[in-house]
């Protein structure tokens with residue numbers, strides 16, 4: 001075992017709701033301590049700017065002035081998150097930051113996360129590992145999902161086959177088989193389509209507690225149309241962009257707000273349940289914001305053969321898991337360990353990744 005390091009992981013997810021930060025102590029194989037975590041929400045103007053960038057990322061140049069300005073604002077929220085976690089942890093020494101950044105585009109052969117590692121390093125006086133996905137994509141992988149090796153580290157010693165299911169803006173799963181193999185993929189939409197539907201029809205950011213969907217009826221014809229998307233004909237490993245299902249809201253546009261919410265919730269659940277897996281999990285452990293939606297959790301339990309429970313039943317924090325993951329991956333990156341495997345991203349061989357940036361700080365004397 002190599003010396004454990006203390007890392008702060010930072011994740012700005014596809015829901016664009018804010019940056020999650022979490023502190024962990026790990027050697028990149030096992031996790032020795034889960035420290036505090038928190039979310040710093042984006043204010044409405046930053047959220048709107050990020051949404052606009054995401055909608056136009058395909059035509060943006062990396063030196064676009066508005067893009068760089070938004071990136072700076074985004075980075076400064078990340079700095080606040082690091083300072084807040086450090087304060088919450090009693091200013092315990094931290095070795096490294098893992099900065100995922102905000103994905104603004106994800107397509108075959110190209111993945112783009114914004115967030116200025118050099119500025120973050122300078123403002124926090126810490127080394128930063130960032131750009132986690134590029135090496136995988138350049139080697140021919142999907143570049144996502146990257147959480148599986150973290151999920152597998154946490155599942156170590158638990159009954160298998162078991163799955164960890166993250167329902168964020170997009171949903172992704174990790175299966176650990178009976179023999180301990182790890183395989184993974186994005187499964188389809190998570191909450192993002194439902195969020196967009198609710199915002200369009202009610203001005204609310206999401207279907208709080210699934211109450212709107214619970215009042216509606218799933219339109220089976222619309223659901224079949226949604227499930228006919230090409231993505232569901234591809235075998236895993238596979239990954240998605242937040243906008244991959246952008247036509248869905250038009251495809252259900254004639255439905256009432258309640259029936260639309262019910263149909264989109266069923267779409268997320270049915271997409272997960274239809275993912276082809278070599279073994280059916282005995283247990284599904286759910287993390288990400290979707291586990292706060294009882295209508296979605298109920299629809300999942302109806303469609304899956306194993307038990308469906310939030311990851312809190314294992315003592316994990318389902319709102320901090322992705323941020324923790326990028327602290328874990330930062331330590332793996334420093335140690336040259338793979339971040340992805342052929343069965344998690346389709347990369348031809350186990351692939352290290354991430355880049356170290358020390359923006360003006362001296363790495364001397366740091367125990368990396």
Ligand SMILES: Nc1ncnc2c1ncn2[C@@H]1O[C@H](COP(=O)(O)OP(=O)(O)OP(=O)(O)O)[C@@H](O)[C@H]1O
Pocket residue numbers: 012013014015016017166167168169170171190191192195205206207208209210287288289290292293322
């Ligand atoms: N109380 C709640 N009731 C219903 N839905 C909720 C609730 N709390 C959170 N959510 C849903 O969870 C979403 C946020 O989930 P999460 O923070 O896991 O996403 P993310 O990390 O941004 O996404 P990704 O994992 O795709 O990067 C919200 O946008 C909302 O749809």
Ligand SMILES: CC(=O)N[C@H]1[C@@H]2OC[C@@H](O2)[C@@H](O)[C@@H]1O[C@H](C)C(=O)O
Pocket residue numbers: 013014103106111143144145146147148168169170171172186239240322
């Ligand atoms: C390209 C990108 O940012 N993908 C995210 C997104 O959000 C969920 C799902 O789609 C997953 O593939 C990934 O995030 C997690 C942290 C991952 O890489 O495992």
